[in-house]
Amino acid sequence: SAVISQKPSRDICQRGTSLTIQCQVDSQVTMMFWYRQQPGQSLTLIATANQGSEATYESGFVIDKFPISRPNLTFSTLTVSNMSPEDSSIYLCSVGTSGTYTGELFFGEGSRLTVL
């Protein structure tokens, strides 16, 4: 299993600003994923973050808007840039713990962002 800590847990931000969300895992993991959950909706995958390489973004998400860092096997950050009210969502960090084998995902508690 893995224990994931996300910071901040919630924030209220002004339009046009940027916010960086941190994800810390208590063990080394290969795959980290960032999801967005808009109010009352399901989870949408933003990107896959692999250590030592560029993040891989899903359709509809771009690096300029959601830059991701993955400096080591236990940490990642997601920045939401130039925020607008449409970015108000819960952002969730997730990891898989089975190396190259796809197993269960573990999630942080999420970072709830409100953009005014």
Place this chain on the structure above:
Amino acid sequence: SQQGEEDPQALSIQEGENATMNCSYKTSINNLQWYRQNSGRGLVHLILIRSNEREKHSGRLRVTLDTSKKSSSLLITASRAADTASYFCATDYPGTYKYIFGTGTRLKVLA
């Protein structure tokens, strides 16, 4: 898109009754998982079923998978008020490590 469709979108039952949620998906998969989310918090893994499995049990949970129909169901038996949550299925893209989440079912169990 790959995203699974779940039905019903919302379900309200009395404590002690069984709750059944269904998930349909569009392309072939290796694995299908079910997750629970309490009131906008992080997701908790419930059960994983592989494409070569048809049924799996875990406590009060029973999951079935029909790959010919591209569908899965989650049954919660003898429901409790604490089971009130949103439930999501998640399917993987074969050849990748990504999981795509379904639309979710909001379950309310009335005491």
